Each structure stands twice: as C-alpha cells, then as structure tokens.
Amino acid sequence: MRLLTSTFVALCLTATTSAQELGNMWGTANAEAKHYRVIDLPLPVDPQLEVGSFCILPEGKLAVGTRRGEILIVSGCFEPLPKPHIHRFASGLDEVLGLGYKDGVFYATQQTEVTAIADKDNDGRADSFTCLSDAWGFGHYHEFAWGSPVQPDGSVYVALGLSASYYYKAPYRGFAFQITADGKTIPIATGVRSAGGVAANEHGEMFYIESQGPWNGSCSLKHLKPGGFMGHPVCFDGYDLPLGKLLGPRPLEPKNQSRLYDEAKRIEQLVPYAVVFPYRRMGQSITAFRPDRSNGKFGPFQDQLFVGDYSLSIVMRATTELVDGVWQGACYPFREGLATGILAVEFSDKGYLVTGGTNRGWPVRGNRKYLLQRLEWTGSTPFEVHTISARKTGFEITFTNPVDPKSASDIANYKLRSFTHIYQKFYGSPEVDETFPKATHATPSADGRSVMLTVSGLVEGHVHDFDFTGVFSAGNEPLVHTTAHYTLNRIPK
Numbered sequence: 001m002r003l004l005t006s007t008f009v010a011l012c013l014t015a016t017t018s019a020q021e022l023g024n025m026w027g028t029a030n031a032e033a034k035h036y037r038v039i040d041l042p043l044p045v046d047p048q049l050e051v052g053s054f055c056i057l058p059e060g061k062l063a064v065g066t067r068r069g070e071i072l073i074v075s076g077c078f079e080p081l082p083k084p085h086i087h088r089f090a091s092g093l094d095e096v097l098g099l100g101y102k103d104g105v106f107y108a109t110q111q112t113e114v115t116a117i118a119d120k121d122n123d124g125r126a127d128s129f130t131c132l133s134d135a136w137g138f139g140h141y142h143e144f145a146w147g148s149p150v151q152p153d154g155s156v157y158v159a160l161g162l163s164a165s166y167y168y169k170a171p172y173r174g175f176a177f178q179i180t181a182d183g184k185t186i187p188i189a190t191g192v193r194s195a196g197g198v199a200a201n202e203h204g205e206m207f208y209i210e211s212q213g214p215w216n217g218s219c220s221l222k223h224l225k226p227g228g229f230m231g232h233p234v235c236f237d238g239y240d241l242p243l244g245k246l247l248g249p250r251p252l253e254p255k256n257q258s259r260l261y262d263e264a265k266r267i268e269q270l271v272p273y274a275v276v277f278p279y280r281r282m283g284q285s286i287t288a289f290r291p292d293r294s295n296g297k298f299g300p301f302q303d304q305l306f307v308g309d310y311s312l313s314i315v316m317r318a319t320t321e322l323v324d325g326v327w328q329g330a331c332y333p334f335r336e337g338l339a340t341g342i343l344a345v346e347f348s349d350k351g352y353l354v355t356g357g358t359n360r361g362w363p364v365r366g367n368r369k370y371l372l373q374r375l376e377w378t379g380s381t382p383f384e385v386h387t388i389s390a391r392k393t394g395f396e397i398t399f400t401n402p403v404d405p406k407s408a409s410d411i412a413n414y415k416l417r418s419f420t421h422i423y424q425k426f427y428g429s430p431e432v433d434e435t436f437p438k439a440t441h442a443t444p445s446a447d448g449r450s451v452m453l454t455v456s457g458l459v460e461g462h463v464h465d466f467d468f469t470g471v472f473s474a475g476n477e478p479l480v481h482t483t484a485h486y487t488l489n490r491i492p493k
Contacts, residue, residue: 098147
C-alpha cells in the first residue's frame with residue numbers, strides 16, 4: 001500500500017481562487033460565500049487527480065475514478081482542516097466516468113465496459129476485475145460512457161455518447177443501458193448525443209444530463225424513460241441490432257427545424273427535456289448531479305439536485321416534478337467561482353458537497369488543471385427562491401425564509417419571459433418564439449414561505465424565465481439570486 005501524502009501544512013478556510021480571477025458568472029460570489037464556503041482540498045503533485053467520478057466509502061473515505069484510468073481512495077478530506085492522503089487502489093482502466101460501491105465491490109463505468117473490481121486478498125490493491133458488460137463498441141476518443149452510482153437493486157445505468165456530434169463509429173453509441181448485478185444488458189433508450197452524468201433524481205427516477213449540440217438546443221436534464229427516444233436520430237440504425245430490437249419499432253424521423261414540443265406530439269417515443277439550462281446563463285457543459293440527502297447538514301435544500309458545469313466552473317440547483325405523466329422542473333443559480341472544470345459532484349455523510357474535475361480538453365473558466373474542492377454550509381440560511389412548482393393558473397413560489405408581504409404581493413416584482421429552441425440537426429439553437437407572460441396576482445401564504453403567482457400567457461413547451469428583483473425577506477434581505485428558469489412541458493389540469 002502506497003500513501004501519497006500532501007506536502008501542504010495547513011489550509012485557510014477560504015477559496016484560494018477568487019471569482020474575479022475566474023471571471024464572474026452571475027456576479028454573486030461574495031453573497032454566496034456568506035452561506036456556502038469553498039474549501040480547497042490540498043493534493044500532492046502525483047497522481048494528477050483528474051476527477052471523472054466519485055463515490056463515498058465507509059469510514060468517511062472518498063473514492064475517485066479518474067480520466068487517467070485509476071481508482072484512488074482519499075482519506076482525511078472531510079476533516080475540519082483537511083489533510084488528504086491518497087491511495088491508488090486500481091490503475092490501467094479507461095476514463096472512469098462512473099463509479100459505485102456495494103458490499104466491498106467497485107462498479108466502474110469505463111469507455112468500453114462496466115467492470116466489477118474487488119480486492120480479494122485484502123492487500124489494499126484491486127486484484128479482481130470482472131467485466132459485467134461490454135455490449136457496445138468503441139472507435140473514437142469522444143465516445144464517452146457515463147455511468148450511475150450503484151442502484152438499490154445492484155444495477156448500473158450507462159449513457160453512451162456518440163463518436164462526435166453528428167455520427168458514430170461503433171455499435172450502440174447513443175444508447176442508454178441498464179447493467180444488472182449479474183451482468184445482463186438491458187436497453188433503456190436511444191437518441192443520446194453526449195451525456196454528462198447519470199443518476200436518480202430526487203424522486204428516485206433515472207435521469208441523465210445532455211449537452212447542447214445537434215438536436216439539442218441547450219443543455220438539459222432528461223428522464224431516461226424506458227423505450228424513450230432522447231432526441232438525436234443518428235442512432236436509429238441501432239434499432240436493427242439485437243439489443244435495439246428489444247426497444248420496439250424505430251421512431252419516426254424528426255422534422256428538422258421544428259420544435260421539440262410539436263415533434264413529441266407526433267413521435268410517440270420522443271422524451272421532452274425535463275429541465276432546460278439556458279445556455280451560458282445557467283451552464284455550458286453540464287455534468288454530474290446528485291440529490292441532497294444530508295438531512296439539513298447542507299442547508300435548506302434537502303432532496304434538491306445539485307448540478308455541476310464543466311466549462312463555467314459553477315454549481316446549480318434543480319428541482320423536478322411529474323405533471324400529466326411528463327417530467328418538468330426548474331433550475332436555479334447556486335455557487336460560482338470554483339477553480340476547475342467540474343466533472344463530478346457527491347455529498348459526504350457530513351453534508352459536504354465535493355466537486356472535482358479538470359481543465360483539460362475544452363475551454364474552462366476555472367484555471368486549475370485538477371483539484372478537489374468541497375462546499376460547506378456556514379449555518380447561515382440564504383434568502384433564495386427554494387422551489388418553483390407549476391399550477392393550473394401559474395406557479396407556486398416557495399422561499400427559504402419568510403417574505404416581506406408588501407414586496408411579495410406586488411406583481412411588478414415578478415417579471416417573466418418565455419422561449420423555446422429550434423429542434424434541428426444543426427449545433428445548438430438560439431432562444432426563439434419569445435413571449436412575455438404577465439403576473440396578474442401574487443398572494444403570499446400566511447407563514448410568508450410561499451407565494452401563489454397567477455400568470456396569464458403561460459406557454460406549454462417553453463422555458464419560463466423569472467426575475468424576482470424587488471422581492472425581499474421579512475428581514476428586508478434581498479435575494480442572493482434573483483433569477484430562475486422553469487421548463488413548462490405541461491400546464492397542470
């Protein structure tokens with residue numbers, strides 16, 4: 001067993017890289033820091049810890065799957081003054097972008113397979129490597145395979161990226177699979193372009209992150225609906241392959257330069273975006289996400305999703321709800337000014353949100369080549385929009401602290417804009433079909449924790465931008481973040 005120990009002596013409990021050095025995103029870093037501090041976890045020079053995935057181990061240890069093909073076990077990173085020690089458990093793997101742990105076994109999602117990895121002789125190094133599934137092919141470095149944590153039934157979900165934005169070089173690229181504990185490969189969906197993370201949402205349903213590109217107007221969170229078509233038609237030939245035939249008939253071809261909402265009415269299998277992250281305003285290369293199950297140790301956002309972004313070095317929040325059988329929800333700013341591109345996030349048992357990644361491969365706002373950081377709640381509750389939920393006549397807005405009834409009942413303090421994207425074979429899309437719904441009534445609840453907002457001009461299939469500037473707390477605090485974005489696939493009946 002080899003320990004790689006940091007030469008750092010101490011750590012000041014402040015972020016070492018300022019938001020200004022990284023470039024402002026929302027311009028709210030100073031306000032955010034009052035409630036959530038960013039702590040650098042000091043690392044040795046070797047190994048170069050280019051994080052691809054995380055999982056939490058017993059006894060407070062962190063397992064890291066790396067882009068360089070290792071599984072590293074990190075101890076000491078959750079102490080008040082962290083002094084991490086790194087042990088190399090396994091090497092020789094291929095870009096570990098999914099990692100889980102159950103009953104003494106790691107489940108690593110590599111580009112070419114899902115592997116069960118164990119230490120049978122208990123010497124601290126992996127010595128057992130069992131391929132659970134290598135059902136898909138590989139032919140290009142861009143064919144990323146993102147894997148979920150191990151699910152309660154012992155299975156792992158995998159979303160396979162294309163060889164590039166417009167094509168594939170190997171079988172089953174653009175598919176999503178469930179790999180069972182006994183190695184059975186079950187096709188779940190097709191039409192993935194380039195995933196950035198796979199996990200269960202706050203309600204236990206499997207979702208994945210999709211990146212902006214062809215047939216994807218912006219980055220989004222999508223439900224991995226069994227039998228679903230996720231939007232990119234290049235993989236339709238896969239329906240003729242043995243596993244593809246299990247999904248049923250090939251979907252209809254989508255019409256280029258249409259709207260996804262309209263095409264979903266025509267194409268039975270097409271799954272709408274559950275949450276759209278407006279491009280560059282809320283993310284550019286969205287990656288991993290995890291629900292907060294800390295029971296209040298991370299502040300007021302229990303069960304909400306926390307989502308990382310590679311290019312912008314930020315963390316966002318998201319909430320989802322099922323309306324008329326279709327998933328939809330909102331995204332909210334959370335914390336800017338992280339120091340590298342985020343590829344993985346995970347909650348520790350102590351309620352820390354660990355982030356990590358690298359700045360290699362694509363432009364990244366964070367200037368560190370690789371880094372582990374953790375976000376800690378300071379104990380101070382920020383005044384934020386907690387949740388936006390769709391209602392028949394508008395939205396219910398909940399807040400983390402009671403609102404000032406005067407400002408919260410003034411409809412002038414609720415500005416809305418709606419838009420959608422062109423559903424097209426070209427890369428991305430501008431925001432189009434813009435409308436301006438109007439708030440007509442705002443009724444705070446008796447306890448001040450929520451506002452029922454009546455809105456005229458709601459548009460199904462549109463993202464609804466909110467600007468809450470002017471709403472204050474009962475203690476006269478301004479909101480830390482005044483914007484949020486709700487993807488309205490269905491207006492509740």
